[in-house]
Amino acid sequence: MTVPIAYDVTRLFYGPLSRTPRGIDRVDFALAARLFRHTAQPCVGVMPTAWGMRVFSPHLVRRGLVRLQRLWAERRSIEDDALWHGLVEELKGGNALDTDMVLPPRFSNWQRVKRMGSMLGATGFTLGGSTATHVPDRAVYVNVGHISLAMPFFLRWLDKRPDVTPVFMLHDVIPLDTPHYVSRSSARHHATMVASTARHAAGLLVTTESAQRTVTDALARFGRTDIMTLAQPLPVPRVFHTPCDPDPELAGTKYFVICGAIEPRKNHALLLDVWRGLTADMGEDAPHLVIIGSPAWRSGEILGQLHDSPSLRRRVHVVSGLSSPSLKRLLAGALGLLMPSHAEGFGLPLIEAARLGVPVMASDIPAHREVVDNQALLLPAQDARAWDAAIRHWTNGERPRAQPRPMQDAMDEREAYFTAIERFLSECSAKRQAELAASNIKARPRRPMADTQDDAGIPAVARAGNSSADPV
Template sequence: MSSPLLMDLTRLIGRAQFETPTGIDRVEFEYARHLLDAHPDRLRFVLRWRGHMRFLNHRAAALFLRFMDEQWRYNKSQQGRRTTRAVQRFLDDAELGAFAAAGDSAERRVASRKLWRLKARLLATSKQLTARSLRGQEAIYVNVSHEGLHSESGLNALVAAGLLRPIFFVHDLIPITHPEYVKDGRPARHRRRMATMLKYGAALVANSRHTAEILSQYAQEHGFAPPQAAVAPLGSAFPVYPSPQGPAATPFFIALGTIEPRKNHIFLLQLWRQMVERHGESTPKLLVIGRRGWENENAIDLIERCPAIRSHVLECGCVGDDVLEYLISRCRAVLFPSFAEGYGMPLVEAMALKAPVIASDLAVFREIGGGAPEFLNPLDGPGWMRMIEAYAADDSPARTAQLRRIENVEIPSWKRHFAAFDAILASLALARAEPDAPRELLRAS
């Protein structure tokens, strides 16, 4: 008999109020969808709440995921529709309005309200998970968000009793390796998360070789057994909709990601200011797509108060996947001047849509980009300006050359990712049935 599967939805349920997802949100959602499709008879959804792990009503959780998918794909809330109109005016793109209107409906406009109601229902009907409720069955617990792992409460006793075998997903160790880019207290919290994973994980999944190597080094330096982490790169949510062909008439670029110091938005905005001074009205435009994070005051001041870039830079914090795909497929390039990343899902999403990428010269970007993107030092102002100017030109040879490179790159996919994950499940089942059998977790490339 197969072990029960417990999928942790703590993060998604806790973020029902957000109309668009982060990368970690997308990963938790894709795992939930895969387990619903591939292992429906074994699956139970859980969340960690008030220091306890709790079972969720399965039907309500599945409905919650369906409405969340609808919200992310179309985002026809009042704010979402307002943002789309602002982008349409900014780019003078009449086609965008028609494209967005095709996905509009009365039901989609109230998706966020449905999510709030379902969240309340899920919390009210949840039931505490105990050793008795598992009925002596050893369950596999899947947590892919880091959520709640700063506390061992609810895990250690069940693992010690042989009733729970956790699979953890490691996104990055940035709060530990780059504490200057996170809030006070987050490095200590992340160290506790890593300790929980390394002490209790029956299997670990890393999003890249880069992350797996940093995790292994961290484990050795802090007295943990060397982790056996399967490397499974993340896929793209795109393409979902028919994509327009060719770049838009108005040259524009996209910076995609939460507005925070690590993403280096301030560098791009200063660069755009210089380009406006050099080129005036012929300067290409920049869409800054992403929610506001923390300690971003300087970047926000430039966006809101700098007259020089006001007509050439637009902040878009509430873009649905349909509009996002449309924009990525028509931009001259997607820009990633980050100082540090554990992966870079937006880079994979851009390449999946055959959109050129200009990115920081980071090891993980080279790993997942396969040599297709343009790579630059994140502080090389003249280099970035030359590259952006080259890609903004009509019939740009540099842009055309990258599009050819993208065609020859094997872009990471969710299909390959979940083939690796299902191999891990099979490996754990073999170890349970034959305790002395070797447990080699498959590595996806």
């Protein structure tokens, strides 16, 4: 069954304000790229704004995705990644740089305006024009980016369009279940997202069965137990489909990697305690720890520990803004990926490392148990002694041998993921339309999608085929 898709592009539209994408940005981008490259899947991009609904043709959405990919520099070669070269020099020298982090320069106001102007030029955004009535009849509204979920005003149009089937993605409800790991504003925003989902959603996408249990429990508190839900593990990004050789400049340099936003939930504090012991006992023979991630809530307290310990700073390095190819190269040469998180909804870095054949050491929590195989070492998140002992063993060469997984497996898993999503969207639509029919609620007379036009006035359906500029 082929159903029209109205894909919320709000997060993607504001993507140029970030130098590199976060995990949720990559998920949003990947699903949008898939849907808008399908000739059999009629799609439009939608973005609720203070000036009303904006509706974008498939052609304009694809142009926006291609432009965003360039602005994020996701295909930037390692040779052109200045952050990578700075990190390599720091690891080779064993001395911390003058700055606390290897950071890209911040965007100036002019740079922000220029980057957003580039996106505006690609997508043809205007203040006037389309409204919610331009959303195709009986469409499935897909919201992966969350932004509109935290702003109920932008979802009011759904009340006037009962023929539209809203399907949202919620990765977890960690801010509600463990509020001490997030800021108060984050907890409030997440509560609003759950309330918005409970009010509007006909379908729900989650990443693991453990996340599904916690999310559905939260929705049940709002009286919603009837939402169709699909728990589907996220696919590995394409860049990790192929093997990668370690950087020869780092040959002989022993290091571990932790990847994720720098915040209390990720449990960087445990690793810093372990590295104090390692540097005290092993001196210059201690392995390095590379912390990859953007500073988040209370990151100052976490990273502030490096100020008080020169020996720790010589072995702990923090970098934000690496391109995906550079991250892949860094992981390829690591002794292991460490992920001692207190709570996770999924844990994509674990899958990325395993795909490259890099050993994984992670906290023993439900999400990790679900997504990693039996080669991963799972340890209690609070047991610093166990982590210390395991890291010492791996540093001395007593670590599991992992093999990179075949590229075809990754491609098959990716295809299976998107196929399951598309099937689920159709099932949600069929259920919604059956409910409408049973309640005698009539949809508006069907209007062909050609009513939505691109900047050249060409009907959307006529431009729905693959383009040579399609993102990958």
